[in-house]
Amino acid sequence: MLEIVEGSHAVAEAVKLCRPQVVSAYPITPQTHIVEALADMVANCQLDADYITVENELSALSACIGASAAGSRVYSATTSQGLALMFEVCFNAAGMRLPIVMTIANRALGAPLSIWNDQQDSISLRDSGWLQFYAEDNQEATDLHFIAYKVCEDHSVLLPAMVCFDGFILSHVYEPVDMLSQEDVDRYLPPFNPYQRLDAADPISFGMYATPDYYHEFRYEIDNAAKRAKEVIQKAGKEFGTMFGRDYSALVEGYRLDDAETAIVAMGSICGTIKDAIDEMRAEGRKVGLLKIRVFRPFPSEEIAQALSNVKRVAVLDKDISLGAKGAVAIEVRDALYGSVTPVKGYVLGLGGRDVRKKDIKEIVSLVEKGVGDQFFGLRRELL
Amino acid sequence: MVDKTLELFDCGHRACGGCGAALAARLVMKGAGKDTIVVSATGCMEVFSTPYPETAWKVPWIHSLFENASAVASGIEASLKKQGRTEKVVIMAGDGATFDIGMICISGAFERGHDFTYICYDNEAYMNTGIQRSGATPYDASTTTSPAGSCSFGNKLPKKDMPQIIAAHGAPYVATASIAYPADLMQKVEKAINTKGPCYVQVHAPCCTGWGFEGDQTIAIAKLAIETGLWVNYEMVDGKVVKVKKVVKKPVGEYLTTQKRFRHLFKPKRQDAEIATIQAMADKNFEKYGIEIRLKKE
Numbered sequence: 001m002l003e004i005v006e007g008s009h010a011v012a013e014a015v016k017l018c019r020p021q022v023v024s025a026y027p028i029t030p031q032t033h034i035v036e037a038l039a040d041m042v043a044n045c046q047l048d049a050d051y052i053t054v055e056n057e058l059s060a061l062s063a064c065i066g067a068s069a070a071g072s073r074v075y076s077a078t079t080s081q082g083l084a085l086m087f088e089v090c091f092n093a094a095g096m097r098l099p100i101v102m103t104i105a106n107r108a109l110g111a112p113l114s115i116w117n118d119q120q121d122s123i124s125l126r127d128s129g130w131l132q133f134y135a136e137d138n139q140e141a142t143d144l145h146f147i148a149y150k151v152c153e154d155h156s157v158l159l160p161a162m163v164c165f166d167g168f169i170l171s172h173v174y175e176p177v178d179m180l181s182q183e184d185v186d187r188y189l190p191p192f193n194p195y196q197r198l199d200a201a202d203p204i205s206f207g208m209y210a211t212p213d214y215y216h217e218f219r220y221e222i223d224n225a226a227k228r229a230k231e232v233i234q235k236a237g238k239e240f241g242t243m244f245g246r247d248y249s250a251l252v253e254g255y256r257l258d259d260a261e262t263a264i265v266a267m268g269s270i271c272g273t274i275k276d277a278i279d280e281m282r283a284e285g286r287k288v289g290l291l292k293i294r295v296f297r298p299f300p301s302e303e304i305a306q307a308l309s310n311v312k313r314v315a316v317l318d319k320d321i322s323l324g325a326k327g328a329v330a331i332e333v334r335d336a337l338y339g340s341v342t343p344v345k346g347y348v349l350g351l352g353g354r355d356v357r358k359k360d361i362k363e364i365v366s367l368v369e370k371g372v373g374d375q376f377f378g379l380r381r382e383l384l
Numbered sequence: 385m386v387d388k389t390l391e392l393f394d395c396g397h398r399a400c401g402g403c404g405a406a407l408a409a410r411l412v413m414k415g416a417g418k419d420t421i422v423v424s425a426t427g428c429m430e431v432f433s434t435p436y437p438e439t440a441w442k443v444p445w446i447h448s449l450f451e452n453a454s455a456v457a458s459g460i461e462a463s464l465k466k467q468g469r470t471e472k473v474v475i476m477a478g479d480g481a482t483f484d485i486g487m488i489c490i491s492g493a494f495e496r497g498h499d500f501t502y503i504c505y506d507n508e509a510y511m512n513t514g515i516q517r518s519g520a521t522p523y524d525a526s527t528t529t530s531p532a533g534s535c536s537f538g539n540k541l542p543k544k545d546m547p548q549i550i551a552a553h554g555a556p557y558v559a560t561a562s563i564a565y566p567a568d569l570m571q572k573v574e575k576a577i578n579t580k581g582p583c584y585v586q587v588h589a590p591c592c593t594g595w596g597f598e599g600d601q602t603i604a605i606a607k608l609a610i611e612t613g614l615w616v617n618y619e620m621v622d623g624k625v626v627k628v629k630k631v632v633k634k635p636v637g638e639y640l641t642t643q644k645r646f647r648h649l650f651k652p653k654r655q656d657a658e659i660a661t662i663q664a665m666a667d668k669n670f671e672k673y674g675i676e677i678r679l680k681k682e
Contacts, residue, residue, distance in 0.1 A: 022466060052462055055491065060455075065448050066462075067462055068463075089449065096448070200419045200443060200471045203441065205434050206444075207446050208437075
């Protein structure tokens with residue numbers, strides 16, 4: 001049913017429909033509306049979950065680890081500083097192969113303090129073993145939660161996942177979302193069936209220590225699981241499409257890319273702006289297309305290389321920066337295109353909530369056409 | 385009733401001969417019983433008991449991180465409750481994980497009132513990383529980060545009163561125990577397990593490697609700590625002390641001279657002023673808890 005709903009409330013509704021048994025979260029802007037909505041659902045018996053109001057984000061995810069290991073479907077949400085505080089817990093959850101789903105309302109990291117959007121927070125956790133989904137709009141943000149649970153809990157994957165959607169730009173925006181019914185979700189997402197759990201009737205040890213004789217292989221297995229997740233995502237996304245009409249089988253999605261000479265690569269809500277800019281540029285006869293990365297981990301290298309095989313140049317937009325190097329997406333896209341002669345230029349933009357508009361996208365297309373890139377875009381030179 | 389024949393912490397682990405913490409684990413598990421899920425904080429016990437692919441734990445066991453055992457336990461308890469399961473949750477953490485790095489998680493978990501039992505095996509320093517001081521290290525103990533030297537007598541701070549901090553959270557049952565008194569320790573664990581809500585038992589567990597004594601002296605030294613009043617065994621119910629272990633008082637020097645960590649107080653010369661300060665701390669314990677047994681004169 002189509003509803004006009006705030007992004008955070010749509011996500012909370014989706015989470016409720018996934019029937020988590022334990023929710024553990026700590027408030028942080030701009031994630032708060034999600035966890036407030038879930039608390040409200042628990043208070044009104046609409047969600048039968050134990051809601052743990054923890055003392056910080058490190059504990060939020062730690063409680064999820066405990067509850068997941070004990071055999072419950074769990075949920076948390078955070079952003080920015082909160083995610084940074086979870087850093088070691090994130091690696092731990094993946095290492096213990098616990099299928100935790102967590103929403104990230106993407107926000108910049110301090111200093112200086114900023115509550116506004118960019119994607120530095122989740123990008124900084126790209127090496128942690130979590131699957132990472134990036135939503136373009138609130139419909140996608142909502143649907144990706146069902147898919148994330150299904151993929152994570154698949155016994156061939158067993159990894160946690162972040163569903164990332166841009167803070168404020170999506171989390172606080174009202175737009176139409178087609179919300180599934182409980183019946184629909186129950187048909188799509190079976191009850192949590194843990195591969196193994198803490199159980200006095202069948203004792204196992206979780207989270208042991210590994211000497212150099214064993215550690216290396218543990219990491220290899222996690223990497224393999226992340227790579228296996230590709231196929232599981234494709235399958236789960238296709239099944240979702242068959243059942244509900246919105247197909248998420250593709251890890252990357254092209255927009256007017258088939259005959260494009262210039263391809264823009266981006267993630268998240270900026271893709272909406274890019275599509276509008278492309279429509280206008282196409283009307284002027286400029287052959288521009290978009291490649292949206294929906295799944296950043298596992299990284300769809302082959303899919304990206306394939307999708308960009310016919311373009312003349314690539315502009316990668318990053319709402320993040322590996323300081324001293326380049327935007328993370330640009331680095332990885334360039335890696336995916338290694339061996340190709342197609343020039344790839346990176347543009348770091350929109351940090352800390354700086355607006356990105358259609359005219360900016362058009363300007364970037366002009367820059368990449370001139371071969372100018374690998375730069376911070378949209379700097380206020382008068383401040384420097 | 386405690387089943388003393390129950391062995392849930394198995395042999396074959398990698399602890400030093402004479403390890404107080406290993407004995408604590410074995411006794412705690414006898415008190416806790418088999419329907420228990422154990423959450424370990426990072427530390428000596430975690431490392432010596434679970435070198436992959438071996439484990440000493442015959443109950444379900446999980447280790448996540450150094451500081452987050454109480455938060456992990458909170459999640460386990462919430463999950464068990466939701467599933468209608470009846471296993472008990474026991475946390476096993478050293479003094480570093482408890483007094484220092486885990487304080488935030490501990491405070492939150494005790495405030496929320498989860499039903500678990502927190503066991504702090506207190507060997508009074510970071511032994512796993514090489515004997516660095518923690519908030520549990522006693523006054524004047526020499527550690528690798530509070531070494532005695534030409535202008536230092538070692539750790540300058542007294543031991544933090546962790547049981548009182550826990551009791552201030554409204555914990556229904558808080559106790560201290562010692563590996564030197566196994567029956568008392570097992571009973572306290574059993575009582576904590578069977579008390580609804582978050583309970584805390586702090587177990588004095590001498591470390592032969594860190595404190596500097598022979599492994600066959602562990603029990604004797606633990607006993608001396610009690611007899612000198614430098615460790616007090618007591619029970620608190622709803623914040624009130626209801627039971628104490630009374631002793632015939634011995635001077636603190638009898639305890640201090642057994643361990644290399646206090647050697648600088650006696651060699652090259654006896655530091656009477658420092659020893660007197662430590663004696664005053666013990667005297668205060670005798671007074672505060674009323675633990676002295678006065679022998680009748682003939």
